[in-house]
Amino acid sequence: MGQLIVVTGPPGAGKSTVSRVLSGMFEHSARVAGDDFFGFIDRGYLAPWIREAHQQNETVVSAAAAAAGRLAAGGYTVVYDGVIGPWFVDVFGQTAGVTRLHYALLLPPEQLCLHRVQSRVGHGFTDLDAARHMYAEFANAEIDRRHVIANSDEANTLAIHLQQLVRDGSIMRPVAPPPGCPR
Template structure:
Protein backbone atom coordinates (compact mmCIF):
# COMPACT_ATOMS: atom_id res chain seq x y z
CA UNK A 1 0.00 0.00 0.00
CA UNK A 2 1.55 3.27 -1.11
CA UNK A 3 -0.31 5.42 1.37
CA UNK A 4 -0.39 5.54 5.15
CA UNK A 5 -0.28 1.97 6.49
CA UNK A 6 -3.30 1.26 8.67
CA UNK A 7 -2.90 -2.43 9.53
CA UNK A 8 -2.27 -4.06 12.92
CA UNK A 9 0.62 -1.74 13.82
CA UNK A 10 0.04 1.50 11.92
CA UNK A 11 2.69 3.93 10.81
CA UNK A 12 3.15 7.16 12.74
CA UNK A 13 2.59 10.18 10.51
CA UNK A 14 4.24 13.47 11.52
CA UNK A 15 3.07 16.57 9.64
CA UNK A 16 5.19 19.64 10.24
CA UNK A 17 5.89 23.02 8.67
CA UNK A 18 6.16 26.67 9.54
CA UNK A 19 3.32 28.59 11.23
CA UNK A 20 0.58 29.09 8.64
CA UNK A 21 1.62 26.13 6.49
CA UNK A 22 -1.74 24.44 7.13
CA UNK A 23 -0.78 21.71 9.60
CA UNK A 24 -3.89 21.90 11.78
CA UNK A 25 -6.37 21.90 8.91
CA UNK A 26 -4.57 19.22 6.92
CA UNK A 27 -4.03 16.85 9.86
CA UNK A 28 -7.74 17.05 10.74
CA UNK A 29 -8.63 16.15 7.16
CA UNK A 30 -6.08 13.31 7.07
CA UNK A 31 -7.40 11.86 10.32
CA UNK A 32 -10.95 12.00 8.94
CA UNK A 33 -9.88 10.08 5.83
CA UNK A 34 -8.26 7.18 7.68
CA UNK A 35 -10.42 4.32 8.98
CA UNK A 36 -8.86 4.41 12.48
CA UNK A 37 -6.84 7.43 13.49
CA UNK A 38 -5.91 9.77 16.32
CA UNK A 39 -4.86 13.39 15.74
CA UNK A 40 -2.19 14.51 18.20
CA UNK A 41 -1.87 18.30 18.36
CA UNK A 42 1.46 19.40 19.82
CA UNK A 43 0.12 22.86 20.66
CA UNK A 44 -2.69 21.29 22.67
CA UNK A 45 -0.34 18.89 24.45
CA UNK A 46 2.06 21.70 25.35
CA UNK A 47 -0.82 23.71 26.83
CA UNK A 48 -1.62 20.93 29.27
CA UNK A 49 0.99 22.65 31.41
CA UNK A 50 -1.04 25.41 33.03
CA UNK A 51 0.95 26.86 35.90
CA UNK A 52 4.58 27.54 35.02
CA UNK A 53 4.16 27.07 31.28
CA UNK A 54 6.92 28.52 29.07
CA UNK A 55 6.35 28.55 25.31
CA UNK A 56 8.88 27.10 22.87
CA UNK A 57 10.38 30.54 22.20
CA UNK A 58 9.92 31.81 25.75
CA UNK A 59 12.30 32.61 28.58
CA UNK A 60 14.16 31.25 30.37
CA UNK A 61 15.38 29.29 27.35
CA UNK A 62 16.43 26.28 29.43
CA UNK A 63 12.91 25.88 30.79
CA UNK A 64 11.40 26.37 27.33
CA UNK A 65 13.64 23.57 25.99
CA UNK A 66 12.71 21.31 28.92
CA UNK A 67 9.00 21.81 28.26
CA UNK A 68 9.43 21.19 24.51
CA UNK A 69 11.15 17.90 25.35
CA UNK A 70 8.32 17.02 27.74
CA UNK A 71 5.76 17.75 25.02
CA UNK A 72 7.72 15.60 22.55
CA UNK A 73 7.85 12.71 25.05
CA UNK A 74 4.11 13.00 25.66
CA UNK A 75 3.34 13.08 21.93
CA UNK A 76 5.44 9.96 21.34
CA UNK A 77 3.90 8.11 24.28
CA UNK A 78 0.43 8.84 22.95
CA UNK A 79 1.49 7.90 19.40
CA UNK A 80 2.83 4.54 20.62
CA UNK A 81 -0.31 3.84 22.65
CA UNK A 82 -2.67 4.66 19.77
CA UNK A 83 -0.58 2.72 17.26
CA UNK A 84 -0.47 -0.33 19.55
CA UNK A 85 -4.27 -0.14 19.70
CA UNK A 86 -4.55 -0.06 15.90
CA UNK A 87 -5.04 3.68 15.38
CA UNK A 88 -2.81 5.67 13.02
CA UNK A 89 -1.30 8.57 14.99
CA UNK A 90 -1.30 11.82 13.00
CA UNK A 91 1.04 14.27 14.76
CA UNK A 92 0.66 18.02 14.17
CA UNK A 93 3.74 19.78 15.53
CA UNK A 94 6.64 22.00 14.49
CA UNK A 95 9.81 19.90 14.17
CA UNK A 96 12.48 22.56 13.61
CA UNK A 97 15.66 20.51 13.38
CA UNK A 98 17.28 17.12 13.03
CA UNK A 99 17.89 16.66 16.75
CA UNK A 100 14.19 16.93 17.51
CA UNK A 101 13.27 14.48 14.74
CA UNK A 102 15.99 12.09 15.94
CA UNK A 103 14.40 12.27 19.38
CA UNK A 104 10.95 11.43 17.97
CA UNK A 105 12.22 8.48 15.97
CA UNK A 106 14.16 7.13 18.97
CA UNK A 107 10.92 7.11 21.00
CA UNK A 108 8.93 5.39 18.22
CA UNK A 109 11.18 2.36 17.69
CA UNK A 110 8.56 -0.25 16.84
CA UNK A 111 6.89 1.51 13.94
CA UNK A 112 7.64 3.27 10.69
CA UNK A 113 7.72 7.07 10.97
CA UNK A 114 6.42 9.07 8.00
CA UNK A 115 7.60 12.68 7.97
CA UNK A 116 5.82 15.30 5.85
CA UNK A 117 6.92 18.93 5.71
CA UNK A 118 4.19 21.21 4.38
CA UNK A 119 6.24 23.72 2.38
CA UNK A 120 4.05 26.27 0.58
CA UNK A 121 6.64 29.04 1.02
CA UNK A 122 6.99 31.94 3.43
CA UNK A 123 4.65 34.34 1.62
CA UNK A 124 1.85 31.76 1.54
CA UNK A 125 2.36 30.95 5.24
CA UNK A 126 2.15 34.63 6.17
CA UNK A 127 -0.99 35.11 4.06
CA UNK A 128 -2.71 32.01 5.43
CA UNK A 129 -2.01 33.20 8.96
CA UNK A 130 -3.96 36.41 8.24
CA UNK A 131 -6.99 34.32 7.24
CA UNK A 132 -7.20 32.59 10.61
CA UNK A 133 -9.61 33.49 13.34
CA UNK A 134 -7.84 36.25 15.34
CA UNK A 135 -7.76 33.93 18.37
CA UNK A 136 -5.81 31.35 16.37
CA UNK A 137 -3.28 33.65 14.69
CA UNK A 138 0.35 33.14 15.55
CA UNK A 139 2.43 36.31 15.50
CA UNK A 140 5.77 35.11 14.21
CA UNK A 141 8.61 37.11 12.69
CA UNK A 142 11.22 34.36 12.34
CA UNK A 143 10.10 32.75 9.08
CA UNK A 144 13.38 33.23 7.21
CA UNK A 145 15.50 31.83 10.05
CA UNK A 146 13.17 28.88 10.65
CA UNK A 147 12.95 27.99 6.95
CA UNK A 148 16.73 28.18 6.61
CA UNK A 149 17.29 25.98 9.66
CA UNK A 150 14.71 23.41 8.60
CA UNK A 151 16.12 23.15 5.06
CA UNK A 152 19.68 22.89 6.36
CA UNK A 153 18.93 20.15 8.89
CA UNK A 154 15.91 18.38 7.39
CA UNK A 155 16.11 19.13 3.69
CA UNK A 156 16.88 15.52 2.75
CA UNK A 157 14.42 13.94 5.17
CA UNK A 158 10.93 12.70 4.35
CA UNK A 159 8.62 14.48 1.93
CA UNK A 160 8.92 18.25 1.43
CA UNK A 161 5.51 18.92 -0.08
CA UNK A 162 4.87 22.22 -1.85
CA UNK A 163 1.17 22.78 -1.17
CA UNK A 164 0.99 26.39 -2.38
CA UNK A 165 -1.32 25.54 -5.30
CA UNK A 166 -3.42 22.92 -3.49
CA UNK A 167 -6.49 23.12 -1.31
CA UNK A 168 -6.34 21.52 2.15
CA UNK A 169 -8.55 18.70 0.84
CA UNK A 170 -6.23 18.02 -2.11
CA UNK A 171 -3.23 18.13 0.21
CA UNK A 172 -4.78 15.62 2.62
CA UNK A 173 -5.82 13.29 -0.21
CA UNK A 174 -2.28 13.19 -1.60
CA UNK A 175 -0.69 12.61 1.80
CA UNK A 176 -3.04 9.71 2.56
CA UNK A 177 -2.29 8.22 -0.89
CA UNK A 178 1.44 8.88 -1.21
CA UNK A 179 3.06 9.35 2.20
CA UNK A 180 3.98 5.68 2.52
CA UNK A 181 6.33 6.04 -0.45
CA UNK A 182 7.46 9.67 -0.24
CA UNK A 183 7.67 10.36 3.50
CA UNK A 184 9.37 7.34 5.09
CA UNK A 185 12.31 8.43 7.25
CA UNK A 186 14.04 5.08 7.23
CA UNK A 187 16.56 4.32 9.95
CA UNK A 188 17.59 6.74 12.62
CA UNK A 189 20.59 8.64 11.32
CA UNK A 190 23.90 8.29 13.14
CA UNK A 191 25.41 11.37 14.80
CA UNK A 192 26.65 13.66 12.05
CA UNK A 193 25.21 11.33 9.42
CA UNK A 194 22.26 11.49 7.11
CA UNK A 195 18.85 9.90 7.05
CA UNK A 196 18.45 7.00 4.67
CA UNK A 197 15.03 7.30 3.10
CA UNK A 198 13.19 4.17 2.13
Protein backbone atom coordinates in the same frame (compact mmCIF):
# COMPACT_ATOMS: atom_id res chain seq x y z
CA MET B 1 0.56 -1.97 14.86
CA GLY B 2 -0.82 1.09 13.12
CA GLN B 3 1.16 3.66 11.22
CA LEU B 4 2.56 6.96 12.44
CA ILE B 5 2.42 9.90 10.04
CA VAL B 6 4.13 13.13 11.07
CA VAL B 7 2.80 16.23 9.30
CA THR B 8 5.10 19.09 10.20
CA GLY B 9 6.26 22.48 9.04
CA PRO B 10 6.57 26.04 10.19
CA PRO B 11 3.67 28.03 11.63
CA GLY B 12 1.06 28.77 8.99
CA ALA B 13 2.04 25.84 6.75
CA GLY B 14 -1.41 24.25 7.07
CA LYS B 15 -0.45 21.33 9.32
CA SER B 16 -3.61 21.26 11.40
CA THR B 17 -6.03 21.69 8.52
CA VAL B 18 -4.34 19.06 6.35
CA SER B 19 -3.94 16.67 9.30
CA ARG B 20 -7.64 16.79 10.14
CA VAL B 21 -8.55 15.88 6.57
CA LEU B 22 -5.84 13.23 6.28
CA SER B 23 -6.80 11.53 9.54
CA GLY B 24 -10.37 11.25 8.33
CA MET B 25 -9.23 9.28 5.28
CA PHE B 26 -8.25 6.18 7.27
CA GLU B 27 -10.69 3.66 8.71
CA HIS B 28 -9.11 3.56 12.17
CA SER B 29 -7.31 6.80 12.87
CA ALA B 30 -6.34 9.32 15.49
CA ARG B 31 -5.00 12.84 15.11
CA VAL B 32 -2.56 13.93 17.77
CA ALA B 33 -2.36 17.72 17.83
CA GLY B 34 1.07 18.52 19.22
CA ASP B 35 0.12 22.11 20.09
CA ASP B 36 -2.60 20.84 22.44
CA PHE B 37 0.03 19.27 24.68
CA PHE B 38 1.48 22.70 25.46
CA GLY B 39 -1.93 23.61 26.89
CA PHE B 40 -1.46 21.00 29.62
CA ILE B 41 1.05 23.24 31.41
CA ASP B 42 -0.75 25.19 34.13
CA ARG B 43 2.16 27.14 35.61
CA GLY B 44 5.66 27.84 34.41
CA TYR B 45 4.77 27.91 30.71
CA LEU B 46 7.32 29.47 28.38
CA ALA B 47 6.64 30.51 24.81
CA PRO B 48 7.97 27.50 22.85
CA TRP B 49 9.90 29.59 20.34
CA ILE B 50 12.25 31.16 22.91
CA ARG B 51 15.61 29.60 23.73
CA GLU B 52 14.78 29.14 27.43
CA ALA B 53 11.89 26.82 26.50
CA HIS B 54 14.14 24.03 25.18
CA GLN B 55 13.63 21.63 28.12
CA GLN B 56 9.90 22.38 28.24
CA ASN B 57 9.60 21.71 24.50
CA GLU B 58 11.44 18.40 24.74
CA THR B 59 9.20 17.31 27.62
CA VAL B 60 5.96 18.33 25.90
CA VAL B 61 6.93 16.86 22.53
CA SER B 62 8.02 13.64 24.25
CA ALA B 63 4.61 13.39 25.93
CA ALA B 64 2.90 13.90 22.58
CA ALA B 65 5.19 11.33 20.91
CA ALA B 66 4.42 8.78 23.64
CA ALA B 67 0.68 9.32 23.10
CA ALA B 68 1.05 9.01 19.33
CA GLY B 69 3.11 5.84 19.70
CA ARG B 70 0.63 4.26 22.08
CA LEU B 71 -2.25 4.94 19.70
CA ALA B 72 -0.25 3.47 16.80
CA ALA B 73 0.59 0.42 18.91
CA GLY B 74 -3.16 0.04 19.46
CA GLY B 75 -3.71 -0.30 15.72
CA TYR B 76 -4.63 3.24 14.76
CA THR B 77 -3.19 5.20 11.87
CA VAL B 78 -1.94 8.22 13.77
CA VAL B 79 -1.52 11.60 12.14
CA TYR B 80 0.71 13.75 14.32
CA ASP B 81 0.30 17.46 13.66
CA GLY B 82 3.10 19.56 15.12
CA VAL B 83 6.50 21.14 14.76
CA ILE B 84 9.00 18.27 14.47
CA GLY B 85 12.10 19.40 12.62
CA PRO B 86 14.24 16.89 10.76
CA TRP B 87 16.84 17.39 13.50
CA PHE B 88 14.37 15.96 16.06
CA VAL B 89 12.49 13.28 14.14
CA ASP B 90 14.63 10.37 15.40
CA VAL B 91 14.11 11.36 19.05
CA PHE B 92 10.39 11.76 18.36
CA GLY B 93 10.21 8.30 16.76
CA GLN B 94 12.26 6.70 19.53
CA THR B 95 9.95 8.18 22.17
CA ALA B 96 6.92 7.00 20.18
CA GLY B 97 8.44 3.51 20.21
CA VAL B 98 8.45 3.07 16.44
CA THR B 99 11.21 1.91 14.13
CA ARG B 100 9.88 3.85 11.14
CA LEU B 101 7.38 6.57 10.39
CA HIS B 102 6.01 8.63 7.54
CA TYR B 103 7.40 12.17 7.56
CA ALA B 104 5.94 15.06 5.57
CA LEU B 105 7.23 18.61 5.82
CA LEU B 106 4.70 21.13 4.52
CA LEU B 107 6.64 24.12 3.21
CA PRO B 108 4.46 26.48 1.17
CA PRO B 109 5.91 29.90 0.28
CA GLU B 110 7.03 31.90 3.31
CA GLN B 111 4.71 34.83 2.54
CA LEU B 112 1.70 32.52 2.58
CA CYS B 113 2.71 31.12 5.99
CA LEU B 114 3.21 34.63 7.38
CA HIS B 115 -0.16 35.76 6.01
CA ARG B 116 -1.87 32.78 7.65
CA VAL B 117 -0.15 33.45 10.98
CA GLN B 118 -1.04 37.14 10.84
CA SER B 119 -4.71 36.50 10.03
CA ARG B 120 -5.32 33.80 12.65
CA VAL B 121 -8.26 34.19 14.99
CA GLY B 122 -8.34 32.30 18.28
CA HIS B 123 -4.91 30.74 17.82
CA GLY B 124 -2.22 31.18 20.47
CA PHE B 125 0.60 31.78 18.00
CA THR B 126 0.75 35.04 16.04
CA ASP B 127 4.42 36.08 16.41
CA LEU B 128 5.65 36.94 12.90
CA ASP B 129 9.33 37.19 13.88
CA ALA B 130 9.22 33.73 15.45
CA ALA B 131 7.33 32.41 12.41
CA ARG B 132 10.04 33.80 10.08
CA HIS B 133 12.73 32.20 12.24
CA MET B 134 11.02 28.80 12.24
CA TYR B 135 10.36 29.00 8.51
CA ALA B 136 14.07 29.61 7.90
CA GLU B 137 15.00 26.66 10.13
CA PHE B 138 12.80 24.31 8.09
CA ALA B 139 13.76 25.83 4.72
CA ASN B 140 17.49 25.49 5.48
CA ALA B 141 17.35 22.08 7.16
CA GLU B 142 19.17 19.12 5.69
CA ILE B 143 16.36 16.83 4.59
CA ASP B 144 15.72 14.40 1.80
CA ARG B 145 13.57 16.40 -0.63
CA ARG B 146 11.05 13.54 -0.98
CA HIS B 147 9.72 14.55 2.44
CA VAL B 148 9.15 18.19 1.47
CA ILE B 149 5.73 19.22 0.15
CA ALA B 150 6.50 22.71 -1.17
CA ASN B 151 3.22 23.85 -2.63
CA SER B 152 0.15 25.76 -1.54
CA ASP B 153 -2.61 23.41 -2.69
CA GLU B 154 -5.91 23.31 -0.82
CA ALA B 155 -6.02 21.09 2.28
CA ASN B 156 -8.12 18.36 0.62
CA THR B 157 -5.73 18.14 -2.33
CA LEU B 158 -2.71 18.00 -0.02
CA ALA B 159 -4.35 15.34 2.14
CA ILE B 160 -5.12 13.16 -0.90
CA HIS B 161 -1.51 13.58 -2.05
CA LEU B 162 -0.18 12.67 1.40
CA GLN B 163 -2.46 9.64 1.62
CA GLN B 164 -0.98 8.40 -1.66
CA LEU B 165 2.58 9.04 -0.45
CA VAL B 166 1.81 7.03 2.70
CA ARG B 167 0.26 4.19 0.69
CA ASP B 168 3.24 3.89 -1.64
CA GLY B 169 5.75 4.32 1.21
CA SER B 170 7.62 7.17 -0.44
CA ILE B 171 7.75 9.36 2.68
CA MET B 172 8.56 6.50 5.05
CA ARG B 173 11.80 6.89 6.93
CA PRO B 174 13.54 4.67 9.44
CA VAL B 175 13.99 5.91 12.98
CA ALA B 176 17.59 5.67 14.12
CA PRO B 177 17.98 3.76 17.37
CA PRO B 178 19.19 5.69 20.41
CA PRO B 179 22.98 5.81 20.79
CA GLY B 180 24.31 2.51 22.13
CA CYS B 181 21.08 0.64 21.40
CA PRO B 182 21.49 -2.07 18.75
CA ARG B 183 18.59 -2.97 16.54
